[in-house]
Amino acid sequence: MLNNFQEFYNIIPVLLIGAGILISLIIEMYSKKSEVILPWFTVLLFLAAGFHALYTIDSISVVFQNMLATGGIVNIFYVIFTFGAAIVALLSIDYIKKYGTYFGEYYLLLQTSVLGMMLMAGAKDLFMIFIGLELMSVSFYALAGLNRKRLNANEASLKYFLLGAFATGFIVYGIALIYGTVHSTSIDMITSRFYELSSDKLFIAGILLFLIGFSFKIAAFPFHMWVPDVYEGSPSTIAGLFSTGGKAAAFSAIIVTLGVLFTGRIGNILMPYLAVIAVLSMFYGSIVAISQENIKRMLAYSSISHAGYLLIGLAAGNSFGIAGVIFYLASYTFMNLGAFGIVALIEGKDESNLTLKSFSGLASRYPLLAALFAIIMFSLAGIPPFAGFFGKYYVFIAAIKSKLTWLAILGVLSSVISVYFYLRIVVLMYFKDSEGDLKLDLSKTGLTAVIISVLLVIIIGIAPGTIINLISSFLK
Amino acid sequence: MTNNYLITLLLGVPLVGALLLLLIKKDKENLVRYFGLLVSTLTFIVSIIIYTGYDSAKGGFQLVETNMWISNLHISYNVGVDGISLLLVLLTTFLTPLTLLSSWKSINKNVKEFTFFMLLLELGMLGVFVSLDLFLFYIFWEAMLIPMYFIIGIWGGPRRIYASIKFFLFTMFGSLLMLVAIIWLAVYASGILGHFTTNLVELYTIAPNIPYGIQQWMFLAFALSFAIKVPIFPLHTWLPDAHVEAPTAGSVILAGVLLKMGTYGLLRFCLPLFPQAAIHFAPYISTLAIIGIIYGALVAMVQKDMKKLVAYSSVAHLGFVVLGIFAMTQESVQGAVIQMVNHGLSTGALFLLVGVLYDRMHTRLISDYGGIAKIVPVFATFFMIASLSSIGLPGLNGFVGEFLILLGTFKSPVLDSWWFAGFATSGVIFAAVYMLWLYQRVVFGEVKNPKLNEMKDMNKREIFILSAIFVFVIWIGIYPSTFLKVSETSTQKVIEQVFTPLNGEAK
Numbered sequence: 001m002l003n004n005f006q007e008f009y010n011i012i013p014v015l016l017i018g019a020g021i022l023i024s025l026i027i028e029m030y031s032k033k034s035e036v037i038l039p040w041f042t043v044l045l046f047l048a049a050g051f052h053a054l055y056t057i058d059s060i061s062v063v064f065q066n067m068l069a070t071g072g073i074v075n076i077f078y079v080i081f082t083f084g085a086a087i088v089a090l091l092s093i094d095y096i097k098k099y100g101t102y103f104g105e106y107y108l109l110l111q112t113s114v115l116g117m118m119l120m121a122g123a124k125d126l127f128m129i130f131i132g133l134e135l136m137s138v139s140f141y142a143l144a145g146l147n148r149k150r151l152n153a154n155e156a157s158l159k160y161f162l163l164g165a166f167a168t169g170f171i172v173y174g175i176a177l178i179y180g181t182v183h184s185t186s187i188d189m190i191t192s193r194f195y196e197l198s199s200d201k202l203f204i205a206g207i208l209l210f211l212i213g214f215s216f217k218i219a220a221f222p223f224h225m226w227v228p229d230v231y232e233g234s235p236s237t238i239a240g241l242f243s244t245g246g247k248a249a250a251f252s253a254i255i256v257t258l259g260v261l262f263t264g265r266i267g268n269i270l271m272p273y274l275a276v277i278a279v280l281s282m283f284y285g286s287i288v289a290i291s292q293e294n295i296k297r298m299l300a301y302s303s304i305s306h307a308g309y310l311l312i313g314l315a316a317g318n319s320f321g322i323a324g325v326i327f328y329l330a331s332y333t334f335m336n337l338g339a340f341g342i343v344a345l346i347e348g349k350d351e352s353n354l355t356l357k358s359f360s361g362l363a364s365r366y367p368l369l370a371a372l373f374a375i376i377m378f379s380l381a382g383i384p385p386f387a388g389f390f391g392k393y394y395v396f397i398a399a400i401k402s403k404l405t406w407l408a409i410l411g412v413l414s415s416v417i418s419v420y421f422y423l424r425i426v427v428l429m430y431f432k433d434s435e436g437d438l439k440l441d442l443s444k445t446g447l448t449a450v451i452i453s454v455l456l457v458i459i460i461g462i463a464p465g466t467i468i469n470l471i472s473s474f475l476k
Numbered sequence: 477m478t479n480n481y482l483i484t485l486l487l488g489v490p491l492v493g494a495l496l497l498l499l500i501k502k503d504k505e506n507l508v509r510y511f512g513l514l515v516s517t518l519t520f521i522v523s524i525i526i527y528t529g530y531d532s533a534k535g536g537f538q539l540v541e542t543n544m545w546i547s548n549l550h551i552s553y554n555v556g557v558d559g560i561s562l563l564l565v566l567l568t569t570f571l572t573p574l575t576l577l578s579s580w581k582s583i584n585k586n587v588k589e590f591t592f593f594m595l596l597l598e599l600g601m602l603g604v605f606v607s608l609d610l611f612l613f614y615i616f617w618e619a620m621l622i623p624m625y626f627i628i629g630i631w632g633g634p635r636r637i638y639a640s641i642k643f644f645l646f647t648m649f650g651s652l653l654m655l656v657a658i659i660w661l662a663v664y665a666s667g668i669l670g671h672f673t674t675n676l677v678e679l680y681t682i683a684p685n686i687p688y689g690i691q692q693w694m695f696l697a698f699a700l701s702f703a704i705k706v707p708i709f710p711l712h713t714w715l716p717d718a719h720v721e722a723p724t725a726g727s728v729i730l731a732g733v734l735l736k737m738g739t740y741g742l743l744r745f746c747l748p749l750f751p752q753a754a755i756h757f758a759p760y761i762s763t764l765a766i767i768g769i770i771y772g773a774l775v776a777m778v779q780k781d782m783k784k785l786v787a788y789s790s791v792a793h794l795g796f797v798v799l800g801i802f803a804m805t806q807e808s809v810q811g812a813v814i815q816m817v818n819h820g821l822s823t824g825a826l827f828l829l830v831g832v833l834y835d836r837m838h839t840r841l842i843s844d845y846g847g848i849a850k851i852v853p854v855f856a857t858f859f860m861i862a863s864l865s866s867i868g869l870p871g872l873n874g875f876v877g878e879f880l881i882l883l884g885t886f887k888s889p890v891l892d893s894w895w896f897a898g899f900a901t902s903g904v905i906f907a908a909v910y911m912l913w914l915y916q917r918v919v920f921g922e923v924k925n926p927k928l929n930e931m932k933d934m935n936k937r938e939i940f941i942l943s944a945i946f947v948f949v950i951w952i953g954i955y956p957s958t959f960l961k962v963s964e965t966s967t968q969k970v971i972e973q974v975f976t977p978l979n980g981e982a983k
Binding site: 378389393396397401412413415416419423426430432465469 | 619
């Protein structure tokens with residue numbers, strides 16, 4: 001049994017963010033310079049939590065009366081959330097000034113949403129997952145509609161809230177059914193009785209409802225309707241957070257709850273469900289993205305399609321798949337934050353410059369920005385040697401290992417389709433002359449954030465082995 | 477062994493060169509050009525050192541380097557050369573500095589980016605030829621698309637965007653199916669060895685034992701990817717578009733090296749990994765190759781655009797190479813390998829010559845020319861040599877390759893019919909028709925277009941580039957054994973690999 005000190009030490013990443021929220025409140029209330037202090041405080045807070053999570057990655061334990069797990073995979077998720085959020089915070093510094101108004105709540109809500117994600121990834125109990133989910137989601141609803149004067153933002157927020165609440169309903173109902181059959185909400189208990197209960201219709205119904213609820217959150221077809229509108233209406237930086245941290249957190253919740261299915265210890269009874277929505281999401285996302293004229297909507301459909309590739313890893317139902325999904329989430333987080341970061345940099349006042357056409361001829365005016373965006377597009381399209389390729393490679397390996405070769409083949413076909421719309425951006429930037437004169441007031445902090453994301457995309461592409469080894473070592 | 481890092485050096489020079497190039501200021505265009513030339517020449521020197529270090533009598537993979545890269549999937553940085561890849565490496569490093577030199581004047585826009593992409597392209601092509609790990613091979617194979625895509629898309633002709641996207645999507649479609657097959661192989665190997673592997677040498681012993689039914693699918697997945705790249709009829713439609721729109725340097729590299737990656741892939745992977753399936757499909761693919769030879773020649777005959785004509789002639793010539801590979805005799809495979817080099821040289825030279833005309837007159841239509849023999853005699857001479865080399869005149873390089881291929885095809889046990897060689901021979905005649913007719917229309921006759929009178933003859937730079945190519949055109953034509961010797965043991969080994977498992981177990 002761990003002593004109390006050790007318990008607290010192991011969850012320092014979570015405690016740090018919790019404490020940070022309180023401190024941020026005080027800064028916002030009492031400091032006249034909060035507009036300057038708060039953003040940098042947030043960035044440092046996230047980095048501190050992230051590095052601590054990396055540092056204590058080996059201290060695997062379960063703390064607080066079997067409520068939270070620490071170390072191992074959990075900490076890897078912490079690192080993804082906090083580093084991702086640090087990039088978002090860095091991007092936001094100049095963006096939210098440009099976007100209209102500055103609100104201190106922005107950074108506060110950023111921190112609460114990350115705390116929610118962390119509780120989801122570390123949860124050892126369904127209630128913990130629920131608390132984390134709500135903390136994250138409510139912060140998200142508020143962040144989406146932060147600028148109350150904008151009609152678009154209001155619509156996004158309301159839409160997100162209504163559909164999100166609907167999805168939460170599914171999850172709660174699922175939890176109720178699971179509790180009714182297992183007589184416990186402890187995830188360990190569910191895991192240990194999974195096999196014997198897998199013939200119980202109520203239990204399976206509970207699991208399916210739970211999964212459907214999270215399918216909303218990961219933006220999988222056919223539960224994707226909110227995605228394009230919400231991404232379009234929200235601030236670009238926040239849309240980046242939805243598509244990365246939000247997605248990663250939802251996947252982490254699925255993995256912690258149903259992990260037993262995916263590590264090959266018992267048959268993957270959910271395979272048909274997961275495979276079908278994987279295929280539908282991939283193709284729907286890739287095909288509809290082709291016809292988009294707004295960059296944020298295009299990225300939204302791309303996000304739906306990536307949810308499909310990620311689900312392949314889960315459908316495969318082996319530890320390779322799980323390692324692949326986590327690796328994919330890590331690389332996807334940095335690619336997509338880079339993409340939304342560039343959108344945030346290019347976006348003009350009053351949401352101008354968001355059509356694909358505004359990227360025309362970007363390479364001749366802003367060569368660095370165009371090169372960064374091109375790398376991100378190639379990576380999202382899954383072309384080596386960038387991180388995105390390795391993510392796909394790992395989930396396809398998992399699928400073929402589980403004799404789901406057909407799923408891998410459908411996956412690559414969808415990749416070919418997606419190449420078309422990712423390359424369209426490259427075509428516009430490099431092969432077309434610019435239309436109108438785009439003058440950008442490039443934010444230095446924002447550009448730094450994008451450069452960091454792209455560097456991470458390249459580094460993960462060069463040395464994927466280290467990361468995948470780290471992940472696999474915790475899955476045994 | 478002190479030679480251990482030579483291949484890494486070969487890959488490292490263009491990579492480091494490309495990265496250093498980024499530090500040069502954009503407006504110092506001449507510095508950029510000289511730097512690019514220097515880097516690619518250095519790469520050529522490294523490849524010559526590799527050539528001298530390669531023991532062709534011994535054969536097999538030499539100068540091998542292995543470093544574990546992604547350990548839990550047993551993916552290693554595993555590179556080396558054998559006789560076949562060595563020749564193609566030399567071809568690549570030889571053509572790259574020449575193409576950079578050829579675009580000295582014709583590329584004025586974004587010189588720095590152009591040189592950067594050319595060096596990356598060289599890195600990708602070399603990587604494809606030296607990889608001895610399927611995964612590593614795939615990475616180079618795909619990554620190489622990016623620079624070529626930009627070269628066509630930024631510096632290409634009016635329909636460059638269409639051509640570049642078509643090129644990218646065609647290739648990507650094929651190669652992704654190959655990726656699935658590669659993963660399948662790795663997973664299959666893990667069932668036997670206990671760990672994943674994409675190491676080519678290990679797979680050479682495992683893959684031929686894959687059950688026949690699955691082997692066929694694996695063969696098709698690989699072959700489709702390579703067939704698109706070659707291209708084998710009817711998958712060739714991206715080629716004329718890409719060639720016509722690409723800048724001269726792009727066309728030379730595309731025809732000279734990129735297409736060879738497809739035939740190289742067939743020879744290196746399809747045949748030895750899936751021998752039974754390869755033998756089963758050989759007649760079908762050979763038939764397609766012969767359709768390609770005749771179709772390419774007939775379509776080339778009616779082209780109005782010179783570049784398109786040369787592009788379609790590539791379809792025909794590569795048909796010969798594919799036929800040689802799938803006839804699976806020692807002579808035909810040797811002929812195929814030397815023909816890959818030949819085609820790189822002679823078609824490269826033809827594209828360069830068309831580029832010379834285009835730089836001066838800004839048109840590639842055959843009807844705009846005529847009677848330039850008196851105006852530009854040096855050009856006319858060079859054009860003659862290149863055309864004859866492409867036709868396969870004895871004494872020049874093309875003859876050696878085509879002769880060996882036809883000879884090997886006649887006695888091929890796999891194809892087992894003289895029809896194949898018979899029809900293929902007709903392609904040689906067609907080639908003479910379209911090339912000589914082109915030559916006649918462009919060079920001889922009356923000067924109808926008055927603008928032609930002001931045309932300047934080739935300058936020293938252009939003469940140097942083409943002379944360098946012609947040295948090898950004549951060398952291979954007169955004394956081919958310098959080059960045949962290099963690949964002899966290696967092609968022999970491929971043939972052995974194809975036929976051994978069949979004899980070993982009666983299935």
